[in-house]
Amino acid sequence: MRYGRSFFRKGGRITSLKILIFIIFLFFLTASLAPVLAPNPPDRTELSLSLQGPSLQFPLGTDHLGRCVLSRLLWGASASLFSSIGIIGIVFCLGTFLGVISGYFGGGLDSVISNTVTIVQAFPRLILAIAIAGVLGVGIVNTIIALSLVNWTEYARLARSMVLGIKERTYIKAARICGESHLGIILRHVLPNIFPSLIVSASLDISVMIMEVAALSYLGLGVKSSTPEWGAMMNLGQAYLQTDPRLVLLPGAALFFTAAVFNLFGDKLRDKLDI
Numbered sequence: 001m002r003y004g005r006s007f008f009r010k011g012g013r014i015t016s017l018k019i020l021i022f023i024i025f026l027f028f029l030t031a032s033l034a035p036v037l038a039p040n041p042p043d044r045t046e047l048s049l050s051l052q053g054p055s056l057q058f059p060l061g062t063d064h065l066g067r068c069v070l071s072r073l074l075w076g077a078s079a080s081l082f083s084s085i086g087i088i089g090i091v092f093c094l095g096t097f098l099g100v101i102s103g104y105f106g107g108g109l110d111s112v113i114s115n116t117v118t119i120v121q122a123f124p125r126l127i128l129a130i131a132i133a134g135v136l137g138v139g140i141v142n143t144i145i146a147l148s149l150v151n152w153t154e155y156a157r158l159a160r161s162m163v164l165g166i167k168e169r170t171y172i173k174a175a176r177i178c179g180e181s182h183l184g185i186i187l188r189h190v191l192p193n194i195f196p197s198l199i200v201s202a203s204l205d206i207s208v209m210i211m212e213v214a215a216l217s218y219l220g221l222g223v224k225s226s227t228p229e230w231g232a233m234m235n236l237g238q239a240y241l242q243t244d245p246r247l248v249l250l251p252g253a254a255l256f257f258t259a260a261v262f263n264l265f266g267d268k269l270r271d272k273l274d275i
Helices: 002-032 069-105 108-119 125-136 139-164 170-177 180-216 232-238 246-273
Strands: none
Touching: 002 069, 002 180, 002 232, 069 108, 069 139, 069 170, 069 180, 069 232, 069 246, 108 125, 108 139, 125 139, 139 180, 180 232, 180 246
16 A cells, blocks of 8 residues: 555656646747737737727737737747746856866866856845846847856856766776776766756756846846836836736736746656656
């Protein structure tokens, strides 16, 4: 009976993970098909239709400029999701590369990379991102650059710590004795052992990146105010919070639900990989 319950719990965990993967697939499918699914152009303004309630033409109503809220939410999903995935891809590759070579080779290279990580992490991450975005200027590319510059350190530190624990193991020493190159050892023996932990960290950080992209846009340092993006929509809608709260609540709900799903996905993936 004990084994039956254990198997059931394991099966339930796998099922919930598959459900989350399906929901995430729907997120990206919706974001990719935003030009097709959006009932109206997201940037078409018509002041005579401003702040209207839901209708057949505008299923979620219009904003203060008469733009379709549903269309802007759908296009905003594309900006939020793909920019966050781009940031995760950059910091994952950069941080892992620097962390691996730092931990594997050690010496002066390790000292330089470790000190750089320490300096960057000495500043509050979002505050530093705001400062960099303020220097670079408004735009989605500059947002990606700013957030990438402050988030790679987590992966570098994690990769370095794991490599330090791996490189002195017997099979690594045996590979060196057999004449295998450093690159071969890293690719065949080091990366496969640290990759699962890094993937779990990346899956958990997607929700963080979504929130940080929205935060910069909300502060006016992310995308341009006319660009459909959930944080920017909340910024524009806050002036009408008392008279028409849906302009803030709808993008806020989309942001919360998306971040929650990715966070749950990261937790379930960590359980599945037993990390």
